[in-house]
Amino acid sequence: MSIKIRRLDSRSPDFSARLEQLLAWHEEFDADVHRTVMEILKDVRREGDAAVLDYTRRFDRLEAASVAELELDAGRQELALAAIPAEQRQALEAAAARIRAYAEHQKLTSWEYRDDLGNLLGQKITPLDRVGLYVPGGKAAYPSSVLMNAIPARVAGVGELVMTVPTPDGEINDLVLAAARIAGVDRIFRIGGAQAVAALAYGTETIPRVDKIVGPGNIYVATAKKLVFGQVGIDMIAGPSEILIIADGNTDPDWIAMDLFSQAEHDEDAQAILLCPDPAYLDRVAASIEKLLPTLERREVIAASLQKRGALIQVQDLQEACAIANRIAPEHLELSVAEPEALLLEIRHAGAVFMGPYTAEALGDYCAGPNHVLPTSGTARFSSPLGVYDFQKRTSVIECTADGASPLAETAKVLAEREGLTAHARSAGYRIRHET
Known part of the structure; x- marks a missing residue:
């Protein structure tokens, strides 16, 4: 499989314009999707359980006499945990432990002081009462996202965690349920789509209203989250996955190629970019891309992503690479260099930074500890990764x-x-x- 990935040079007069063109991402507004979601939100808000049941029949081909029948009890979670292979359970538990340990460091605590007039001033930290976790179902099942969204909420002290996950044609993913059990999810409903977002945002006779909705979803879910924001909090509206790698030319080019693939395989709009001052090394990475791409199951998606939004960019030096990285503000930034600590000092905008050639971005996606829910599309200039602080409220305290x-x-x-x-x-x- 031959692939043509664009090559850019920072010294070219048109580099800035070409980089802007490469980075441009404007999520298309689909009027039909917007209208459909608006109708679903209206129906669920007005008819509650009845609308949820109707849309679940229509979209997931799942019959139920009541929404209560769509709730999975704790026993079903336990069965899923027992059913998965021991190796998978151990991996989930190991990842959960690391995510929890990292999250413990993020907890905000209340504080107070007295000013020179004797007045008491402070800030009270309170966890949210109830959080909704949306989890994709069917083939797009991501147990890692369950851990990343649920565990910080639990560490924050959220009172109740309600999960919705569609089960098209009744298909239940045991790995997702096992992750929910390990993460401490309280209630699980087998519903999905915009109707699940509406149920969590407004509440129904059976599904409780939440204070915040987190978790990834398709365009219908993302549109619904946008439209209910204000009625309920949301985590973020994420764009396509991104990886930016700064390399000094000493890392095995096969490693770099595969790291680029790791984000490109998400979908055709994902973005994978490499910055390096050595043109010969860029040639070696390009050769590795050609060699390794045919070996991957999602090669068609990766090829489309790299040809559409990928790039190998020659820079003058690593300092310029950092300046370009700050301009891009990527979701994931790998510093595949001998002294990553020195470059980190120059990085101001990135969702997560992976230090050194051994720190593959994929480790952060699953088990390193920091959250994999990260700002995309340049929003790292003003946004942060999902964390415990997203599930805590700050209340000002004043006593004169x-x-x-x-x-x-x-x-x-x-x-x-x-x-x-x-x-x-x-x-x-x-x-x-x-x-x-």
Whole structure:
């Protein structure tokens, strides 16, 4: 299988324009999808369980007399855990332990202090009461995503975790259920699509309303999450998977080629880019791509991804590579160089950074510990990976003493009067000492 992956050179006069063209990603707005999702949301909000059952029959070809029949009890999770091969169970448990250990370091804690006026100021940290986890079903089943979404919520102290997963034609994925059991999911409903998002966002007679919805899904799920945001919190709307590799030319080119493939195999819109100052090394990686691609099951998807949005880019030096990386703000950034710590100091925008040639991005997808739910499409400039902090709320705490309130009230009164908010001014004024 021959593949033509674009080559760019940072010294070319048109490099900036060509890079922008390469990076451009504008999710197409599908009016038909939007209308369909709007109708589903409206129906579920109005008819509750009845609408959920109807859409589950239509889209998943799954008959049930009630939504209660679509709930899987804890015993079914236990059966799934017992049914999977020991090797898979051990892998899930090992990954879960590492994800949990990392998440423990992310917990925010309440704090307070007294200012020089004697007033108490602080911040109270409270976990969300209930979180909904959307999990794709059928062939697109990802137990790793169950762990990555559920475990931080559990570490945060979320009161209840409700999972929805479609089971088309009744097909249940035991590995997903086993992951849910290991991660501590409380309730599981066999529903999917926009109707599952609607049920979690609005609540039905059987499915409880949640405070936040997390987890990946198709275009219908993503559109539904966008539309219910505000009624309920969401994690993020993720774009195509991305990997950017900065290499010094000393890593086995087969390793680099396979690391590029690891993201390109997600779908045709995924993006895989290599930056290196050595043109001969880029040639070697290109040869490895040609050699290794035919050996992979998803070679057609990988080829389409690399030809559509992939690139091998020659840079002047590793410092310029870091500057380009900051411009791209990739989801995954591999620093396949001898001294990655030095380059890390120059990186400002990336979802996750993988240090050194032995740290394959794939390790982060499953078991390194940090979360694999990451900002995409340049949003790492202002967004962060999913973490425990996404399942905790921050509440400001203020307590003024009689003496401490007076000077604050004087300041507030002046500003409120300037803004024309008389009640604010008078409310503050009551707390000024000696004022009637």
